[in-house]
Amino acid sequence: MCGIVGYIGEKSAKDILIDGLRRLEYRGYDSAGIIVLDDKPNLVKTEGKVDTLDEKIKDISMPGNIGIAHTRWATHGMPTDENAHPHFDCNKKIFIVHNGIIENYKHLKESLIKNGHIFSSETDTEVLAHLIEENYEGNLESAVENALSKVIGTYGIAAISADEPDKIVAAKFGSPLIIGLGDNESIIASDASAILRHTKQVVYPEEGEIVVVQKDGFITKGEISPKDRIAILEWELEQAEKSGFPHFMLKEIFEGPKVIKDSIRGRLIVDEGISKLGGLEDVADELSRIERLIIVGCGTAYYAGLVGEYLLEEYGGIPTEVEYASEFRYRKPLLDKETTALIAISQSGETADTLSAVKEVKMKGVLTLGIVNVVGSTIARETDAGVYNHAGPEIGVASTKALVSQLAILSLITLMFGRQRELSLVMGQRIAKEIYELPAKIEEILSQNDKIKEIAEKYKDYKDFLYLGRKYNYPIALEGALKLKEISYIHAEGYPAGEMKHGPIALIDENFPTFGICLKDSVYDKVYSNLCEIKARCGKIIVVASEGDSEIKNIADDVIYIPKTLEMLSPILTVVPLQLFAYHIAVMLGRNVDKPRNLAKSVTVE
Numbered sequence: 001m002c003g004i005v006g007y008i009g010e011k012s013a014k015d016i017l018i019d020g021l022r023r024l025e026y027r028g029y030d031s032a033g034i035i036v037l038d039d040k041p042n043l044v045k046t047e048g049k050v051d052t053l054d055e056k057i058k059d060i061s062m063p064g065n066i067g068i069a070h071t072r073w074a075t076h077g078m079p080t081d082e083n084a085h086p087h088f089d090c091n092k093k094i095f096i097v098h099n100g101i102i103e104n105y106k107h108l109k110e111s112l113i114k115n116g117h118i119f120s121s122e123t124d125t126e127v128l129a130h131l132i133e134e135n136y137e138g139n140l141e142s143a144v145e146n147a148l149s150k151v152i153g154t155y156g157i158a159a160i161s162a163d164e165p166d167k168i169v170a171a172k173f174g175s176p177l178i179i180g181l182g183d184n185e186s187i188i189a190s191d192a193s194a195i196l197r198h199t200k201q202v203v204y205p206e207e208g209e210i211v212v213v214q215k216d217g218f219i220t221k222g223e224i225s226p227k228d229r230i231a232i233l234e235w236e237l238e239q240a241e242k243s244g245f246p247h248f249m250l251k252e253i254f255e256g257p258k259v260i261k262d263s264i265r266g267r268l269i270v271d272e273g274i275s276k277l278g279g280l281e282d283v284a285d286e287l288s289r290i291e292r293l294i295i296v297g298c299g300t301a302y303y304a305g306l307v308g309e310y311l312l313e314e315y316g317g318i319p320t321e322v323e324y325a326s327e328f329r330y331r332k333p334l335l336d337k338e339t340t341a342l343i344a345i346s347q348s349g350e351t352a353d354t355l356s357a358v359k360e361v362k363m364k365g366v367l368t369l370g371i372v373n374v375v376g377s378t379i380a381r382e383t384d385a386g387v388y389n390h391a392g393p394e395i396g397v398a399s400t401k402a403l404v405s406q407l408a409i410l411s412l413i414t415l416m417f418g419r420q421r422e423l424s425l426v427m428g429q430r431i432a433k434e435i436y437e438l439p440a441k442i443e444e445i446l447s448q449n450d451k452i453k454e455i456a457e458k459y460k461d462y463k464d465f466l467y468l469g470r471k472y473n474y475p476i477a478l479e480g481a482l483k484l485k486e487i488s489y490i491h492a493e494g495y496p497a498g499e500m501k502h503g504p505i506a507l508i509d510e511n512f513p514t515f516g517i518c519l520k521d522s523v524y525d526k527v528y529s530n531l532c533e534i535k536a537r538c539g540k541i542i543v544v545a546s547e548g549d550s551e552i553k554n555i556a557d558d559v560i561y562i563p564k565t566l567e568m569l570s571p572i573l574t575v576v577p578l579q580l581f582a583y584h585i586a587v588m589l590g591r592n593v594d595k596p597r598n599l600a601k602s603v604t605v606e
């Protein structure tokens with residue numbers, strides 16, 4: 001989705017802003033723009049990529065040390081030069097970049113036009129520029145404050161005025177925004193990856209807060225740079241770079257073993273068979289009363305939740321439901337606030353639907369918990385308590401390592417609930433011990449990357465795929481299909497293996513291969529039979545199987561063996577070959593693996 005960068009300091013704003021935009025490209029966008037203030041404002045906007053913008057500005061002298069820039073993902077109006085941000089007022093003195101949506105923009109635009117304002121784009125954002133102009137009396141922050149008081153919607157904004165070239169005014173409500181504080185320079189961005197190169201000291205503006213950013217600090221609520229607002233970014237710059245891998249997606253799949261270690265570090269006590277989740281300690285009393293869990297998420301995070309449902313009911317001893325966040329918020333769910341908790345799963349911590357689900361139940365007094373990767377993100381701050389993934393930045397648009405860490409954390413939460421309820425010490429110890437073994441087992445799977453690539457080569461030209469799994473691996477079948485379709489654009493359907501004969505089997509012939517997850521677990525015979533039904537209809541079959549299972553070769557055309565683990569933890573392993581398979585097919589088909597068409601990394605609009 002849209003990306004914001006702002007710079008004020010002593011260096012060339014142009015270079016820093018362009019570098020920042022490049023680091024935000026992964027979020028998905030279709031146009032870009034920049035304004036740098038010198039003696040006069042230098043504004044350049046373009047449809048297309050940051051490269052195009054860079055080309056357009058390379059011969060323009062922009063020595064200024066203050067500016068803002070943006071990558072736009074079109075919502076109101078086509079991706080054109082005019083609709084790209086920054087937007088400006090009638091006098092071309094006030095400039096603004098904005099993420100989010102101004103819901104009442106039509107009404108505001110009509111009254112601004114009546115007052116004589118001239119608009120030059122179709123966007124909702126431009127309304128903000130004119131509203132600020134309307135309220136401007138020589139103080140940008142007061143003008144922004146007054147303008148925003150008339151707005152309904154969500155925003156992360158950065159605004160500058162040619163009359164006050166010593167400040168950027170930033171504000172946020174429902175859209176991410178971070179302020180980086182460097183040495184005589186400040187950088188504003190919608191994502192930490194644009195800040196990391198410059199500083200690790202950051203401030204996370206609160207919902208509805210307006211912050212004046214200067215080169216030597218920030219002013220908020222009348223206070224100058226309050227120390228207790230400054231946090232330190234945990235991420236390293238290398239984590240946001242490819243480090244020799246051809247794509248972020250491959251790098252992030254290969255980070256799986258480290259991600260598990262980082263997600264569980266200090267959180268597992270094997271001897272006692274328990275997990276210790278510091279982020280949930282403050283709500284320990286409330287949690288002991290909980291009788292029902294609702295998990296919400298979108299896309300891959302939702303599939304993590306589906307695995308969580310199996311885990312939490314079988315081993316955590318707690319009734320659990322999982323819902324698409326986008327559906328949950330409109331369902332008017334019946335919730336008992338004394339005994340229900342909601343878990344929101346989100347890598348970015350900014351997904352609009354998931355955030356709205358959190359806000360919805362919070363209003364009803366329900367305890368909200370987060371499993372969130374991005375520290376300081378909106379969902380992390382909106383929830384009452386939570387567990388950070390510590391997976392590091394995920395740059396590939398298709399979620400891979402985040403899912404692995406979400407599953408690891410759900411296993412820890414299961415242990416926590418389970419051991420407070422019926423789960424025995426012995427079983428707790430077994431689970432904890434096995435979680436520790438997972439990184440080495442993922443390494444073993446990754447060592448088969450070349451073999452998985454060969455299998456991908458065989459299947460890359462098929463137009464449709466079916467993914468089947470059952471019980472814990474049913475959500476992984478859904479995830480395998482999602483990965484393939486989103487990065488290779490091949491049609492794929494995920495199904496619970498037992499449902500296949502209730503419809504999808506009609507699709508099967510020699511041109512419609514099936515990817516099955518058939519491990520030596522409690523549903524082995526069932527899934528095996530389902531795959532036999534495919535075989536009988538001449539369907540090609542690829543299987544992820546347990547090492548040592550030679551029987552599976554009787555029906556499978558291709559087998560990827562994975563190490564044995566507990567059935568409940570197996571999704572953490574089975575998902576890896578599915579991610580690699582999708583990755584290799586997408587590369588072979590020449591797709592833009594890290595930035596697939598039409599997709600955005602964090603979906604901050606409904």
Ligand code: F6R
Nearest residue numbers: 299300301346347348351398399
């Ligand atoms: C799929 C994918 C998306 C996200 C979904 C939720 O590969 O990346 O389906 O999982 O948009 O995003 P977060 O986890 O940031 O809330």
